[in-house]
Amino acid sequence: MQMMTFTGWGVPEKATDTSRLPKLWPFAHRVIGLTPEMARPCVDPATIRLPESRLSAASIRELGACVGVDHVAVDHGTRLLHCYGKSYRDLLRARLGQVERAPDAVVFPGTHAEVERLLAWAGAQGVRVIPFGGGTNIVGGVEASPTIAEPIVTVSLRRLNQMLALDEASGVATLGAGMLGPELEDALNRRGFTLGHFPDSFEFSTLGGWIATRSAGMQSDARGKIEDMVVGLTVATPSGTLVTRAVPRAAAGPDLKQLIVGSEGALGIITSATMRVARLRPREYRGFLFPTFEAGVGYARRIWELGLAPTTMRLSNAQETQFGMVLKPPSKGLSHLATRAAMAYLRRVRGYDLDQTCVMILGWELPADELARKRRAALRLLREFNGFDGGAGAGNAWYARKYDYPYLRDLVMGHGGMCDVTETAVLWKDVLPTYDRIHRGLREEVQAPDCAGYVGCHLSHMYAEGVCLYFTFGARQDERDPLGQYLRVKGRAMDLVLSSGAALSHHHSIGYEHLPWLGQHVGPLGLKAFRDLKRTFDPAGVCNPGRLVPEPDSLMTRRWPGRAAGTDSVPQP
Numbered sequence: 067m068q069m070m071t072f073t074g075w076g077v078p079e080k081a082t083d084t085s086r087l088p089k090l091w092p093f094a095h096r097v098i099g100l101t102p103e104m105a106r107p108c109v110d111p112a113t114i115r116l117p118e119s120r121l122s123a124a125s126i127r128e129l130g131a132c133v134g135v136d137h138v139a140v141d142h143g144t145r146l147l148h149c150y151g152k153s154y155r156d157l158l159r160a161r162l163g164q165v166e167r168a169p170d171a172v173v174f175p176g177t178h179a180e181v182e183r184l185l186a187w188a189g190a191q192g193v194r195v196i197p198f199g200g201g202t203n204i205v206g207g208v209e210a211s212p213t214i215a216e217p218i219v220t221v222s223l224r225r226l227n228q229m230l231a232l233d234e235a236s237g238v239a240t241l242g243a244g245m246l247g248p249e250l251e252d253a254l255n256r257r258g259f260t261l262g263h264f265p266d267s268f269e270f271s272t273l274g275g276w277i278a279t280r281s282a283g284m285q286s287d288a289r290g291k292i293e294d295m296v297v298g299l300t301v302a303t304p305s306g307t308l309v310t311r312a313v314p315r316a317a318a319g320p321d322l323k324q325l326i327v328g329s330e331g332a333l334g335i336i337t338s339a340t341m342r343v344a345r346l347r348p349r350e351y352r353g354f355l356f357p358t359f360e361a362g363v364g365y366a367r368r369i370w371e372l373g374l375a376p377t378t379m380r381l382s383n384a385q386e387t388q389f390g391m392v393l394k395p396p397s398k399g400l401s402h403l404a405t406r407a408a409m410a411y412l413r414r415v416r417g418y419d420l421d422q423t424c425v426m427i428l429g430w431e432l433p434a435d436e437l438a439r440k441r442r443a444a445l446r447l448l449r450e451f452n453g454f455d456g457g458a459g460a461g462n463a464w465y466a467r468k469y470d471y472p473y474l475r476d477l478v479m480g481h482g483g484m485c486d487v488t489e490t491a492v493l494w495k496d497v498l499p500t501y502d503r504i505h506r507g508l509r510e511e512v513q514a515p516d517c518a519g520y521v522g523c524h525l526s527h528m529y530a531e532g533v534c535l536y537f538t539f540g541a542r543q544d545e546r547d548p549l550g551q552y553l554r555v556k557g558r559a560m561d562l563v564l565s566s567g568a569a570l571s572h573h574h575s576i577g578y579e580h581l582p583w584l585g586q587h588v589g590p591l592g593l594k595a596f597r598d599l600k601r602t603f604d605p606a607g608v609c610n611p612g613r614l615v616p617e618p619d620s621l622m623t624r625r626w627p628g629r630a631a632g633t634d635s636v637p638q639p
């Protein structure tokens with residue numbers, strides 16, 4: 067079972083090849099002051115010391131009785147690979163070899179019944195369990211907090227990786243929660259279907275993880291977020307198994323499956339889900355340009371008003387657009403001349419300031435006639451916003467490279483840089499003011515005396531009523547206190563998000579990293595409701611402690627500067 071490297075993203079073979087991107091280092095130097103000579107090696111993971119397992123030999127044998135002896139791991143490598151997710155904070159500590167607490171064992175159940183047995187055993191023994199899908203979360207969702215005294219068993223769902231049923235007439239499929247994106251799409255594509263959920267982490271994240279975090283994929287404009295696709299769930303909880311009926315809609319009180327969606331493993335373990343699937347359709351992606359971010363936002367909103375929603379729409383601000391250009395392999399011959407001619411035309415005839423120009427990727431995966439109709443209308447509407455059609459080449463090139471971008475963070479971190487993301491959702495009326503506030507605040511945080519720092523942003527995951535704003539920020543790392551630097555910048559971003567009335571997160575979930583702000587998002591009664599839910603499904607606190615329900619001494623409330631438990635954002639239980 068191949069897993070990602072401990073200290074970075076994905077697999078080493080796909081690391082960014084800078085020799086093919088001649089503009090990358092000059093850009094990195096100008097914006098955040100990095101050079102290729104600043105290489106910062108990370109520690110050899112094999113040398114990282116882990117705390118001794120707190121499970122006795124007898125407990126390990128009992129775990130073997132729950133899931134099969136071959137599916138219990140206590141070796142250094144497996145424990146290490148299940149310590150962290152993939153946030154900047156995780157990778158920073160991984161690169162420095164800092165692990166305070168590790169799972170005491172990792173188990174790989176192969177059936178729902180084994181998960182039930184495991185939870186019953188954990189409840190009886192006072193053991194804590196952490197569900198683990200692909201480990202790609204960026205909020206501290208799978209980390210074992212050093213404040214937990216009890217033994218911790220991480221439960222990898224990766225053996226639940228089969229499609230269990232496909233009901234073609236209803237357009238629903240029942241799928242194992244541990245299926246990785248490519249496994250799931252392969253199984254469906256072979257039968258002419260797709261789930262149509264493609265987060266940037268698609269290659270390494272799982273169905274169960276998507277559901278547990280309320281994930282969003284790039285086709286959410288047409289397909290919705292993952293919660294819009296869940297028709298039914300099977301969940302093992304310490305209080306028993308919950309099966310929600312796979313029916314299109316029900317008027318039977320609050321929707322129980324939606325209480326489980328986004329519960330981050332704190333209420334139980336999702337073992338399978340019945341999901342709405344769609345037939346595979348023709349696909350086309352195009353790249354548009356706009357003279358300003360405001361013009362692009364206006365265009366995006368108008369498309370929705372006119373009922374012309376595409377499958378994917380993603381508008382980058384000017385800095386992200388410039389970064390995108392840097393990541394394009396150099397064009398040659400005619401294509402190079404065509405690009406230069408187009409830029410000259412935009413500047414001279416259309417009045418574009420190329421430093422302010424913003425790119426939009428628009429994609430349709432629709433029946434051919436509907437695709438043609440929507441494309442025609444989208445192209446016609448460009449005129450109203452002084453937009454420019456860069457053609458299908460630009461859009462399809464973005465589509466082909468989209469899973470390569472996450473590797474760039476390793477390059478930045480490997481050369482003394484800090485970079486991370488923060489995202490939220492706002493109503494259309496608040497898009498520009500919220501963008502301005504967060505963008506300005508982040509710029510102040512990342513600027514250095516010799517360079518301005520990087521604050522990219524894109525608008526994506528659009529709805530009739532609003533949209534997700536997704537910021538990426540980068541700066542040279544403060545090598546004296548890299549974690550403190552990150553917490554300061556991320557903390558500022560979160561303060562700005564919450565004080566703007568925007569969502570705590572649109573799709574990255576809460577984990578540990580967003581926990582200090584949860585009270586502001588849901589209010590005191592909301593927090594009480596979460597606590598009551600936890601008491602119902604998991605009265606002894608077996609599942610993923612410290613998530614969803616802030617604990618007085620949980621990892622992030624203890625460590626986040628100025629955000630100790632008991633502040634107004636995290637009321638005491």
Ligand SMILES: Cc1cc2nc3c(=O)[nH]c(=O)nc-3n(C[C@H](O)[C@H](O)[C@H](O)COP(=O)(O)OP(=O)(O)OC[C@H]3O[C@@H](n4cnc5c(N)ncnc54)[C@H](O)[C@@H]3O)c2cc1C
Pocket residue numbers: 075151152153196197198199200201202203204207208223243244264265266267270271272273274275276277278279280281282283284330331332334335336337472573574575610613
């Ligand atoms: C480079 C990169 C790009 C990303 N792009 C996107 C994106 O485009 N869209 C997006 O939404 N997110 C994105 N993410 C975040 C992350 O991929 C998502 O949160 C994803 O849904 C996590 O899935 P996972 O299988 O890796 O879950 P994990 O990280 O293993 O777990 C996440 C949480 O879910 C719980 N959990 C996992 N499986 C189960 C289960 N079966 N039952 C109960 N609880 C469970 C865990 O305990 C944890 O709390 C990205 C992350 C990275 C690093």
